Amino acid sequence: MLAYVAKRVLYMIPTLFGMSLIAFMIIQLPPGDYLTSLLSTMADGGQNLDEATIARLRAQYGLDQPAYVQYFVWITGILTRGDFGYSFEWNQPVSTLIWDRMGSTLLISLASLLLVWAISLPIGIYSAVRRHSFGDHAFTLVGFIGLAVPNFIMALTLMYTSYRFLGQSVGGISSPAFVDAPWSLAKLLDMLSHMWIPVIVIAMSGTAAMIRILRANLSDELSKPYVVTARAKGLPEREMILKYPVRIALNPFVSSIGWVLPDLVSGVTITAIVLNLPTAGPLLLRALVGQDMYLAGSFILLMGVLTLVGMLISDILLAVLDPRIRFN
Numbered sequence: 001m002l003a004y005v006a007k008r009v010l011y012m013i014p015t016l017f018g019m020s021l022i023a024f025m026i027i028q029l030p031p032g033d034y035l036t037s038l039l040s041t042m043a044d045g046g047q048n049l050d051e052a053t054i055a056r057l058r059a060q061y062g063l064d065q066p067a068y069v070q071y072f073v074w075i076t077g078i079l080t081r082g083d084f085g086y087s088f089e090w091n092q093p094v095s096t097l098i099w100d101r102m103g104s105t106l107l108i109s110l111a112s113l114l115l116v117w118a119i120s121l122p123i124g125i126y127s128a129v130r131r132h133s134f135g136d137h138a139f140t141l142v143g144f145i146g147l148a149v150p151n152f153i154m155a156l157t158l159m160y161t162s163y164r165f166l167g168q169s170v171g172g173i174s175s176p177a178f179v180d181a182p183w184s185l186a187k188l189l190d191m192l193s194h195m196w197i198p199v200i201v202i203a204m205s206g207t208a209a210m211i212r213i214l215r216a217n218l219s220d221e222l223s224k225p226y227v228v229t230a231r232a233k234g235l236p237e238r239e240m241i242l243k244y245p246v247r248i249a250l251n252p253f254v255s256s257i258g259w260v261l262p263d264l265v266s267g268v269t270i271t272a273i274v275l276n277l278p279t280a281g282p283l284l285l286r287a288l289v290g291q292d293m294y295l296a297g298s299f300i301l302l303m304g305v306l307t308l309v310g311m312l313i314s315d316i317l318l319a320v321l322d323p324r325i326r327f328n
Contacts, residue, residue, distance in 0.1 A: 001319065005312070012308050019304035020078075020297070024071045027293045027300075033063050034088040034291045074294060078301075085294030089287070094298045097283065104173060105279040111195060112202040117253065120207045124214030125246060131219060139211065146208030151271045155201045159275070162197060172276045173198070198275050202268050213252045221245035247321060254321055257314040259307070 035058055058064045062073065077083035084094035127136045162168045172179070173194045178187045221227065222245055230240045269281035280299065287296035319325045 001316075005316065008312050008315075012312075015308060016301075016305060020075055020301050021071070023297050023300035023304070024067075024074065024293070027288075027291070027296050028067050030291065032291065034293065035063055037291055038088075070293070074297065078298075084298040087287075087292055087295045089290050089292045090295070094295050097295060098280070098298060098302070101278060101280045101283055104277065105281075108173070108195065108198050108202065108277065108279060111199045112206070115199055115203040116206045116210055119203075120210035120214060121253070124211045124249075125218060125241070127211065127215040128218035128222060128249075129241065136215075143208040143211050146204045149204075151201050151205060151268055152274045154204055155197065155271050155274045158197045158201065168193070173278065198271065198277055201271055201275070210253065210256075214249055217249040217252065218245055221249050251318060251322060254317045255314045257310045257317070259310065 035054070038057075039054065055064070062070060065073075074085050077085060082095070084098070086092070087094050087097055090097055123139050127139050130136050173191050174187065175190050175194070178190045181187055222241075224245075227240065227245055230244065231237070269285050271277075272279045272281045273285075284296065284299045286292075287299065
């Protein structure tokens with residue numbers, strides 16, 4: 001196992017280099033650059049710049065250099081100084097923008113993930129054990145609704161309900177009075193009171209999908225010979241189910257870590273925009289639209305890193321959870 005982990009970590013180095021190269025190339029594919037977008041916006045406002053000023057701005061942003069030189073400067077800064085570059089649009093270092101958004105992104109995403117697991121695990125087990133019962137059909141109906149209703153529609157519904165019946169301000173994760181206030185117990189409690197809407201909305205579709213996956217896997221395990229043998233030997237039903245088939249059916253929960261970690265960065269972008277959440281998803285979208293290449297490239301590179309780390313963690317946990325999995 002240790003040799004496998006070491007080999008995977010070594011393989012991650014060229015993979016990350018390839019990811020960074022592809023990410024930078026994709027960002028460079030659309031015609032123009034950030035300065036082109038800026039000049040178009042200024043032209044729409046009636047402002048026109050002379051060629052000398054445009055050339056000065058292009059040199060200032062480093063856009064007068066070939067794409068491979070821009071990539072080399074960017075990746076060298078990351079490897080040597082931990083410098084992800086400078087955001088043209090925000091006039092701030094990219095690292096500052098990323099870490100400012102990661103706190104709220106991490107808090108909301110982890111809370112949503114815990115809610116998904118806390119709800120889908122018991123319901124999935126119940127639906128598999130009590131197949132075709134009234135409760136199973138009821139949960140199946142709710143699950144299909146959860147998969148069918150778009151997240152932003154649910155977000156708008158909960159925002160209206162919160163404002164209309166609970167008198168709570170909607171949008172964001174803090175009341176206006178606490179947006180710029182220093183951290184305190186009152187600000188933390190206010191944030192927790194606002195978090196229930198984005199957490200429920202983000203967790204809704206994931207919960208419905210996990211229930212269906214766990215129900216299908218556990219139903220398949222319950223019909224296998226080792227379960228029949230355990231029942232024939234008189235092993236208590238609850239102990240038998242939780243100790244053996246449930247443990248094997250949990251593989252999808254563990255393997256989901258591979259895509260959960262990059263989701264912590266990108267998040268549910270449309271939902272975050274509707275709810276006005278200060279998370280990383282809207283910032284990434286804005287960087288892509290505005291061709292803010294260093295900010296967008298850093299986000300994409302960070303998602304690649306988290307994907308590789310998540311896959312490594314899920315592989316190790318799968319080997320621990322399921323003895324049948326072995327790496328040669």
